[in-house]
Amino acid sequence: MKAQQKKERQSMLSAMLLLPFALSVLLAQLILSRFSDSLLSLSDSAHTLSLLLVLCPPFILSHSQCLPTYVRLRLPTLFSFLSPLLLSSLSFSLTLGSLGRFVHPHHPHRPVLMFAAGVLGLGFNAVFIAATGAWQETCLNLTGETKRRWLLILRLLAFLTPSCLLLASSLTLHLTDTDSPVLHYIDPALCLVSIAILVTSVYSSMYENMCILLQAVPSCSDLCGLKKDLEILCGPEGHHDLHVWALAPGHGVASLHIHCSGPEAYQVFLEQAQILFKRHGLSLVTVQPEFGAPGHCNLACGPSCTQHLCCDSQVLEEKVIVPTNPLP
Incomplete structure (x- = not known):
């Protein structure tokens, strides 16, 4: 440095x-x-x-x-x-x-x-x-x-x-x-x-x-190979919203969201991801964790925050909106 x-x-x-x-x-x-x-x-x-x-x-x-x-x-x-x-x-x-x-x-x-x-x-x-x-x-x-x-x-x-x-x-x-x-x-x-x-x-x-x-993918980065390595690391559905670009020549960065079971799993993935992204020529990576299993609600906050929700998730899934004046 x-x-x-x-x-x-x-x-x-x-x-x-x-x-x-x-x-x-x-x-x-x-x-x-x-x-x-x-x-x-x-x-x-x-x-x-x-x-x-x-x-x-x-x-x-x-x-x-x-x-x-x-x-x-x-x-x-x-x-x-x-x-x-x-x-x-x-x-x-x-x-x-x-x-x-x-x-x-x-x-x-x-x-x-x-x-x-x-x-x-x-x-x-x-x-x-x-x-x-x-x-x-x-x-x-x-x-x-x-x-x-x-x-x-x-x-x-x-x-x-x-x-x-x-x-x-x-x-x-x-x-x-x-x-x-x-x-x-x-x-x-x-x-x-x-x-x-x-x-x-x-x-x-x-x-x-x-x-x-224009924030294009750096020419030195193999995006397809990176996606395959990420699927091996965390599974096909374990990550989403992957973005790769460069701030300056030789300074590639990336960001993605991952599904984690908890903070410990997130720390383990973060250490492995930094090594993986450096191998693909990306010096900086930002990982956004989403705790819980993949589904409608990816943030498992516990029963304490249930009272702060505006409506029940099951009601949202079953609710069907029918227009009163349908178009001909």
């Missing part, structure tokens, strides 16, 4: 230091892209803006200690969903701008400014990767699932690709003849390549966080 709290404090400190740096880099990239008239430079600034949103939750949480635990867990997920969503919308606008450049072609000017923007973006992305631990996460998952491994490598390459393409484009414009008509299409073509890589790399993250916000 202490190691996790120390890691969270380090993450908040890194985000608070990176946030003003990211704002400065974004402002500089926008100015340089404006003066150089480069769509590729503008796509790099859009990527910087998406990373800026990822840095906002630690800054907000560090200045809002009174937020409930549920909100503190959900806030990074919300911004992790908004970041690729904003990047996708900006990429659509840049795609239209790039297609317009093919209709009315002209090459960017001032390649030196493009080169400066590329160096600035490459430096910021390298610092972001080192500060947030993205490189360590990729290395740790290299032996994991093949699909997830390639998505992580693609995400890591997407950090560096826009800036590298911008550097290559600026050097090409600086070292070749600017009157060549081919140079008119380099910037929009590379911009489309950059957009394709960025959108592809963030799609899995956007989909995962969207499912978490």
Whole structure:
């Protein structure tokens, strides 16, 4: 627990230091892209803006200690969903701008400014990767699932690709003849390549966080297998109202109702259920006990509460309501 709290404090400190740096880099990239008239430079600034949103939750949480635990867990997920969503919308606008450049072609000017923007973006992305631990996460998952491994490598390459393409484009414009008509299409073509890589790399993250916000069943949980294990543990009719969702990535939770003969049986089931749910990737489980045998009344409160009932249960079962004016 202490190691996790120390890691969270380090993450908040890194985000608070990176946030003003990211704002400065974004402002500089926008100015340089404006003066150089480069769509590729503008796509790099859009990527910087998406990373800026990822840095906002630690800054907000560090200045809002009174937020409930549920909100503190959900806030990074919300911004992790908004970041690729904003990047996708900006990429659509840049795609239209790039297609317009093919209709009315002209090459960017001032390649030196493009080169400066590329160096600035490459430096910021390298610092972001080192500060947030993205490189360590990729290395740790290299032996994991093949699909997830390639998505992580693609995400890591997407950090560096826009800036590298911008550097290559600026050097090409600086070292070749600017009157060549081919140079008119380099910037929009590379911009489309950059957009394709960025959108592809963030799609899995956007989909995962969207499912978490919609409280879908986590992909790592086998719901059918969980139900079978619960039937073995407490019988087919021993549980109901099973709900499985995730508060944050890697933080799956579940809740269910069970029928128990008494408090001792409930404690035994709770200990076994915690082990069972952890085996299915669910770190937190809430179990609502219902004492007594399954039936119309699952809460055996004893004769002392009979006088507090509004009517007899046997009367309720036998009572038939017949409408006085039945419909034709």
